[in-house]
Amino acid sequence: MVKKIMLPLTDEAIKELKAGDDVLLSGVVYVARDAAHKRMIEALESGEPLPFDIRGQTIYYMGPSPARRGQVIGSAGPTTSGRMDSYSPRLLAEGLKGMIGKGMRSRGVKDAIKQYKAVYFAVVGGAGALASRNISKSEVIAYEELGAEAVRRLEVADFPVRVINDIYGGDLYQEGKARYRVDQE
Amino acid sequence: MREIDAREITSTVSRLFQEACYILPDDVLNALERARQIEESPIGCEVLDIILRNADISAKEQIPLCQDTGDAVVFLELGQGVHIVGGDLYSAINEGVRHGYTQGYLRKSMVSRPFSARVNTKDNTPAIIHTDIVPGDRLRIIAKPKGGGAENMSSLAMLSLAQGRRGVIDFVVKVVDEAGSNPCPPIIVGVGIGGTVEKAMMLAKRALLRKVGEPNPDTETAELEREILGRVNKLGIGPMGYGGRITALAVHIEVFPTHMASLPVAVNLECHSCRHREALL
Numbered sequence: 001m002v003k004k005i006m007l008p009l010t011d012e013a014i015k016e017l018k019a020g021d022d023v024l025l026s027g028v029v030y031v032a033r034d035a036a037h038k039r040m041i042e043a044l045e046s047g048e049p050l051p052f053d054i055r056g057q058t059i060y061y062m063g064p065s066p067a068r069r070g071q072v073i074g075s076a077g078p079t080t081s082g083r084m085d086s087y088s089p090r091l092l093a094e095g096l097k098g099m100i101g102k103g104m105r106s107r108g109v110k111d112a113i114k115q116y117k118a119v120y121f122a123v124v125g126g127a128g129a130l131a132s133r134n135i136s137k138s139e140v141i142a143y144e145e146l147g148a149e150a151v152r153r154l155e156v157a158d159f160p161v162r163v164i165n166d167i168y169g170g171d172l173y174q175e176g177k178a179r180y181r182v183d184q185e
Numbered sequence: 186m187r188e189i190d191a192r193e194i195t196s197t198v199s200r201l202f203q204e205a206c207y208i209l210p211d212d213v214l215n216a217l218e219r220a221r222q223i224e225e226s227p228i229g230c231e232v233l234d235i236i237l238r239n240a241d242i243s244a245k246e247q248i249p250l251c252q253d254t255g256d257a258v259v260f261l262e263l264g265q266g267v268h269i270v271g272g273d274l275y276s277a278i279n280e281g282v283r284h285g286y287t288q289g290y291l292r293k294s295m296v297s298r299p300f301s302a303r304v305n306t307k308d309n310t311p312a313i314i315h316t317d318i319v320p321g322d323r324l325r326i327i328a329k330p331k332g333g334g335a336e337n338m339s340s341l342a343m344l345s346l347a348q349g350r351r352g353v354i355d356f357v358v359k360v361v362d363e364a365g366s367n368p369c370p371p372i373i374v375g376v377g378i379g380g381t382v383e384k385a386m387m388l389a390k391r392a393l394l395r396k397v398g399e400p401n402p403d404t405e406t407a408e409l410e411r412e413i414l415g416r417v418n419k420l421g422i423g424p425m426g427y428g429g430r431i432t433a434l435a436v437h438i439e440v441f442p443t444h445m446a447s448l449p450v451a452v453n454l455e456c457h458s459c460r461h462r463e464a465l466l
Contacts, residue, residue: 063252065291075250075292079333079334080337103365124232124236126458127238127239128239130239148294162427172428173366176423177426180428181419182421
């Protein structure tokens with residue numbers, strides 16, 4: 001059963017999400033990956049504002065390929081989330097509610113997801129052409145000089161994601177693997 | 186002596202990278218379709234359907250298969266009877282990368298000063314070029330965009346001789362297990378055994394150029410490929426790590442003689458979007 005969710009995420013919506021859930025997201029997501037995360041944390045450490053009000057928002061770890069004329073965005077699939085692990089707990093403490101990427105998260109991020117009532121979603125990696133179809137608007141809002149790593153504001157409609165880590169400690173990667181693992185000598 | 190114009194090399198490299206980023210090779214598509222038939226996990230099947238649909242859209246609409254259009258890795262097999270005219274070989278290749286990544290709307294991912302400022306070079310150069318000099322008077326160019334996600338999960342071990350064949354298997358399986366969902370499974374596992382540290386990794390990368398699932402012609406090596414693939418596909422990681430039977434589409438091993446004291450094993454992982462394209466000039 002697919003769950004349709006309007007962004008920004010509410011605590012009520014997050015409570016309903018369990019690892020493995022198939023979800024369609026609609027609304028605004030912010031795009032930031034490695035270089036932008038580094039800058040955002042540096043901004044927080046020096047007491048400067050973040051490039052957008054992070055409270056309640058969702059960040060997509062992504063660096064698109066360039067758009068052709070007439071396209072909203074180029075290929076737009078997820079990057080490996082683990083590289084953001086050292087930054088994410090701080091952003092969750094600031095009010096970030098959703099993260100979208102691919103790949104495993106650290107113990108620290110999973111604990112912060114529980115503590116701050118957030119959620120981690122994955123998109124199918126390497127399917128960026130398909131992912132771009134559910135993005136209706138894209139604009140660079142900060143750190144333009146970072147090129148593909150700039151912070152963007154996207155509008156998405158029925159953007160397909162899957163819940164990996166929920167507030168109950170569920171982890172689709174661990175559960176899925178345990179289900180299909182065949183013990184070897 | 187046969188002359189090849191540097192401009193022809195530039196235009197070929199430009200075309201190859203664009204095609205590689207839009208069009209998944211038939212052998213990769215076939216392997217994905219076979220995996221779709223075998224996979225038992227419903228979520229795993231959904232993932233494979235998405236990957237196949239994505240490949241269809243990319244080819245038809247010329248949108249890159251993946252936004253990570255990679256480092257521009259180029260393998261050259263340069264016939265010793267070739268004379269390059271009108272420019273130098275490596276400049277011609279870099280010019281082709283610059284042109285292809287710009288004209289093809291491919292993402293420029295290369296950064297200079299990797300341990301400090303990490304400044305984007307803006308045109309995806311420099312290419313990573315590997316050249317073999319071979320007999321003949323032709324030039325084979327293989328363009329291989331290599332994404333960062335799978336590359337980051339690669340690894341090298343200098344095993345002790347006592348670990349032997351069993352040690353090789355355990356190491357490769359451990360690398361795949363620890364990589365988990367990160368390299369975008371179902372993956373292709375490139376393995377290089379023997380040589381020196383750099384030779385082993387070159388073998389592993391070269392192994393990724395083989396048609397997916399085509400066994401090594403040496404029966405002993407082919408048997409090792411089958412055994413490791415069997416072990417890897419019992420890990421349960423599955424498509425995109427959501428759980429399933431198909432963690433790898435293939436294990437490709439290349440072997441080279443080594444020092445009597447050494448047993449180098451290199452593992453270079455490739456995501457399901459195993460992109461490469463070649464031309465013979």
